[in-house]
Amino acid sequence: MSEALNIIQDPTLTYRQELIALARLGESTDDSLRYSDAYYEAKAKGALCDLNEGIMPYRPRYICPDYDLLFEKGCKFLDLEPPTDLLEAVNVLEIFYCHVPSITTYPVYVGDLDRLLEPFVIKEDRAYAKKVLGLFLRNIDRVQTDSFVHADIGPADSVTARILLELTEEMQLAIPNITLRYDPDITSDDFALACVRCMLKTAKPSFANHGMFRSEWGDRYAIASCYNGLTIGGGGYTLPRMRLYECSLNAKSPEDFLENELPRHIDLQLEYMDKRVKFIVEQSTFFKDNFLVTEGFVRQENFTGMFGVVGLAECCNHLLGIKDVHHGFGLNPEATELGIRIMEAIEKRVSEHEAPYCDAFGHRYRLHAQVGIDTDGMDDSPGTRIPIGAEPDMLSQLEVNEKFHRFFPTGTGDIFKFEETWTKTPEAVLSIIKGSLAKGLRYFSGYLENNDVVRVTGYLVKKSEIEKLRQKKQSLNNVTVFGMGAQDGGHALDRRVQEFGA
Amino acid sequence: MVIIMKLAPVNKIIPFSNVDGPGNRTAVFFQGCTFDCKFCHNPETINMCIGCSECVSKCPAGALSCQSVESARAAADERSADSSTDSCKSPGADAGMLSNRRGSIIWDSTKCVQCDTCIRVCQSNASPRIRYMSVPDLIAEIRRTAPYIQGITVSGGECTLQNDFLIDLFSAVRALQDSPRLTCLLDSNGSFDFEADPRILEVSEGVMLDVKAVGKEWSRRLIGDPGDLVLKNLDYLLKAEKLQEVRTVIIPGRDTENEETVRYTASKIGNACDYRIIRYRPFGVRENFQKELGEDETPEEYAMKFVELAKQYGAGRAYLV
Numbered sequence: 013m014s015e016a017l018n019i020i021q022d023p024t025l026t027y028r029q030e031l032i033a034l035a036r037l038g039e040s041t042d043d044s045l046r047y048s049d050a051y052y053e054a055k056a057k058g059a060l061c062d063l064n065e066g067i068m069p070y071r072p073r074y075i076c077p078d079y080d081l082l083f084e085k086g087c088k089f090l091d092l093e094p095p096t097d098l099l100e101a102v103n104v105l106e107i108f109y110c111h112v113p114s115i116t117t118y119p120v121y122v123g124d125l126d127r128l129l130e131p132f133v134i135k136e137d138r139a140y141a142k143k144v145l146g147l148f149l150r151n152i153d154r155v156q157t158d159s160f161v162h163a164d165i166g167p168a169d170s171v172t173a174r175i176l177l178e179l180t181e182e183m184q185l186a187i188p189n190i191t192l193r194y195d196p197d198i199t200s201d202d203f204a205l206a207c208v209r210c211m212l213k214t215a216k217p218s219f220a221n222h223g224m225f226r227s228e229w230g231d232r233y234a235i236a237s238c239y240n241g242l243t244i245g246g247g248g249y250t251l252p253r254m255r256l257y258e259c260s261l262n263a264k265s266p267e268d269f270l271e272n273e274l275p276r277h278i279d280l281q282l283e284y285m286d287k288r289v290k291f292i293v294e295q296s297t298f299f300k301d302n303f304l305v306t307e308g309f310v311r312q313e314n315f316t317g318m319f320g321v322v323g324l325a326e327c328c329n330h331l332l333g334i335k336d337v338h339h340g341f342g343l344n345p346e347a348t349e350l351g352i353r354i355m356e357a358i359e360k361r362v363s364e365h366e367a368p369y370c371d372a373f374g375h376r377y378r379l380h381a382q383v384g385i386d387t388d389g390m391d392d393s394p395g396t397r398i399p400i401g402a403e404p405d406m407l408s409q410l411e412v413n414e415k416f417h418r419f420f421p422t423g424t425g426d427i428f429k430f431e432e433t434w435t436k437t438p439e440a441v442l443s444i445i446k447g448s449l450a451k452g453l454r455y456f457s458g459y460l461e462n463n464d465v466v467r468v469t470g471y472l473v474k475k476s477e478i479e480k481l482r483q484k485k486q487s488l489n490n491v492t493v494f495g496m497g498a499q500d501g502g503h504a505l506d507r508r509v510q511e512f513g514a
Numbered sequence: 515m516v517i518i519m520k521l522a523p524v525n526k527i528i529p530f531s532n533v534d535g536p537g538n539r540t541a542v543f544f545q546g547c548t549f550d551c552k553f554c555h556n557p558e559t560i561n562m563c564i565g566c567s568e569c570v571s572k573c574p575a576g577a578l579s580c581q582s583v584e585s586a587r588a589a590a591d592e593r594s595a596d597s598s599t600d601s602c603k604s605p606g607a608d609a610g611m612l613s614n615r616r617g618s619i620i621w622d623s624t625k626c627v628q629c630d631t632c633i634r635v636c637q638s639n640a641s642p643r644i645r646y647m648s649v650p651d652l653i654a655e656i657r658r659t660a661p662y663i664q665g666i667t668v669s670g671g672e673c674t675l676q677n678d679f680l681i682d683l684f685s686a687v688r689a690l691q692d693s694p695r696l697t698c699l700l701d702s703n704g705s706f707d708f709e710a711d712p713r714i715l716e717v718s719e720g721v722m723l724d725v726k727a728v729g730k731e732w733s734r735r736l737i738g739d740p741g742d743l744v745l746k747n748l749d750y751l752l753k754a755e756k757l758q759e760v761r762t763v764i765i766p767g768r769d770t771e772n773e774e775t776v777r778y779t780a781s782k783i784g785n786a787c788d789y790r791i792i793r794y795r796p797f798g799v800r801e802n803f804q805k806e807l808g809e810d811e812t813p814e815e816y817a818m819k820f821v822e823l824a825k826q827y828g829a830g831r832a833y834l835v
């Protein structure tokens with residue numbers, strides 16, 4: 013049976029999902045973008061992974077359009093005037109989203125919704141505004157059917173943000189993902205507590221360390237996809253990842269790894285990124301004539317490459333001969349220290365590399381802690397996380413995270429699963445979040461163990477939708493299938509529950 | 515001169531607790547209690563280990579072993595010799611802690627698999643899984659949690675058995691630099707005479723007090739003590755404005771006793787503090803007492819009646835847990 017026929021006959025795929033799968037298949041018929049033999053060898057061994065980005069990139073992976081510009085000037089290509097009221101504003105956005113490409117074909121950043129919509133919302137009666145925003149969220153959930161669709165709110169409180177939180181609770185939707193940019197000087201406790209309550213009921217928003225992101229990206233940064241920091245009016249070209257465990261398999265010792273295998277694989281991944289970035293900029297038409305570029309919604313110089321890593325824990329444990337994860341990375345200071353040395357080495361080597369077409373970032377790529385994909389199984393834990401099932405108490409887990417988050421301007425994060433009693437004490441949860449962000453955590457996600465909407469590794473899925481797939485029914489959300497893979501292979505939903513006092 | 519560091523028996527430290535006072539708190543549970551409540555969920559915290567070694571051979575993980583008093587003392591001396599000396603006392607001050615035991619049980623926390631077998635076999639309502647810790651030991655733990663918490667709560671057993679140690683601990687917490695101002699709360703059963711020795715209150719934000727039983731007979735039966743001091747403390751702490759909250763456990767089917775306790779307590783505290791009405795839960799309660807008090811938890815509706823009663827008698831801040 014041909015691969016195309018497989019796709020066409022798969023009962024769990026919706027029409028749109030078939031279309032995307034077939035496009036991917038079509039893209040793979042041209043392999044004129046070539047890499048070195050050493051790259052292919054590393055890829056075949058599973059040490060490097062292209063995250064199925066497709067071998068002929070025809071758009072950057074992640075695009076973060078400047079929605080302020082859209083509201084200011086409208087869009088000629090789509091024949092949209094600047095909106096004058098709330099209804100027009102959400103209509104303009106809904107239309108525009110359908111024309112924002114990405115690796116998933118859905119927009120991974122739908123804007124700072126509170127800031128964008130607030131001027132329109134406050135002119136309306138609150139109940140009416142809530143009704144319109146409810147329909148807007150429903151539109152996003154049913155049209156942009158992918159959990160990597162991401163909206164940002166904060167750091168300041170607003171009527172719009174409050175309504176969005178209320179609706180998020182009431183509607184229990186997996187899409188869009190939401191991040192609160194948290195800044196202790198700007199975000200009021202009252203607003204942050206509303207976000208905590210919402211997070212415990214719906215697994216969102218997550219909390220981003222505003223000060224940290226701002227110091228790296230400036231004021232106008234977006235949190236896109238799972239937790240990707242990027243520039244508004246720019247984005248990320250490509251995101252391959254080093255599977256660090258597999259990279260370490262041929263190393264004879266930690267020193268051998270740091271001196272030989274690690275730099276060798278870093279260079280191969282850089283080679284891959286350079287070629288792809290050049291191809292996207294020089295060969296594909298995106299940066300030449302896509303309306304997003306020609307009308308200034310994104311600028312090529314605001315893009316960078318995202319250098320991904322996954323499986324640091326397993327890498328360290330392997331290099332130190334640690335078999336039992338309960339005494340390994342994150343729980344064993346020696347393994348954690350080695351992890352820091354490895355990350356420092358990666359950071360240094362990547363920052364010494366002159367990257368093409370990354371003008372706004374000093375011609376440098378930026379690191380990303382990739383959360384794993386459904387087929388990774390238990391070999392590579394997300395980014396620099398402690399393996400699921402071996403997580404220590406929450407305090408220790410946070411302390412380990414705080415050592416690693418600084419390495420990843422293009423995103424990292426960890427997820428904490430809370431037990432029911434914490435819903436009664438949101439201020440206690442907030443206190444943990446505040447403390448960890450102040451201590452250098454970049455990104456905090458939490459959810460309640462009994463919810464339907466749960467956070468798998470970075471994205472949200474509904475447990476009830478995973479059930480549908482198991483029964484060979486279709487799920488509208490493209491990502492549900494990844495959630496099922498991560499649950500089956502990576503036990504992603506079995507992470508340690510934060511009991512009252514653990 | 516040998517300097518002995520003041521040490522206290524710690525049963526457990528919970529770095530993040532959301533049920534031991536306002537916000538997120540680090541809770542330190544000390545071993546040993548002055549009462550013997552029938553509904554106690556953690557009866558293994560009531561007594562100090564007598565060193566009978568019954569549990570040692572039962573431990574499936576080989577985490578327990580015996581040690582003589584002399585070597586235990588020597589180990590403690592060694593520890594204090596290389597720690598800082600800011601809360602040290604001359605020898606003898608804490609010797610009682612070790613000398614009342616025939617031998618000492620050593621617990622290796624790295625081997626322990628938390629199966630609770632030792633606690634089940636112990637006939638003395640004790641636990642071998644405790645650590646003797648100094649104030650600097652505890653401060654080292656609190657330094658770690660400080661950025662994430664509003665404060666610490668000391669609990670038990672009955673924490674006030676360690677009164678002098680607690681005064682040092684709270685003073686040290688208050689003196690902690692470069693961390694947010696942490697509050698220090700006591701979770702007490704009210705068996706310590708705060709009026710006679712109010713020093714601890716001077717370094718504490720207040721007491722979370724259990725008023726378990728009003729009425730001598732019921733009190734004697736439920737907690738093994740007539741409870742006079744508890745009620746005296748209720749008055750005194752109210753007057754001293756050091757009452758953080760009061761808790762009463764509602765026992766299923768004990769209408770008269772529950773009513774008397776709630777009525778008395780509610781009319782005393784008024785709106786001065788929270789009044790937590792807690793449902794009896796059989797989880798962890800000793801079997802014979804489960805038979806006596808009930809094998810099911812107090813129904814919510816039943817407990818709610820006492821929340822209403824408390825409000826009726828003036829405790830505006832009564833709520834159900």
Ligand code: SF4
Nearest residue numbers: 237238239382383470
């Ligand atoms: S882990 Fe990273 S690369 Fe993967 S979907 Fe999330 S943001 Fe994108």
Ligand code: SF4
Nearest residue numbers: 563564566567569636
């Ligand atoms: S804990 Fe109990 S059983 Fe074990 S030695 Fe001490 S008194 Fe005996």
Ligand code: SF4
Nearest residue numbers: 573626627629630632
């Ligand atoms: S709880 Fe620990 S010390 Fe007690 S019996 Fe089990 S393994 Fe041994």
Ligand code: SF4
Nearest residue numbers: 547549551554671703
């Ligand atoms: S006062 Fe507390 S610890 Fe002591 S016996 Fe009663 S319930 Fe148990």
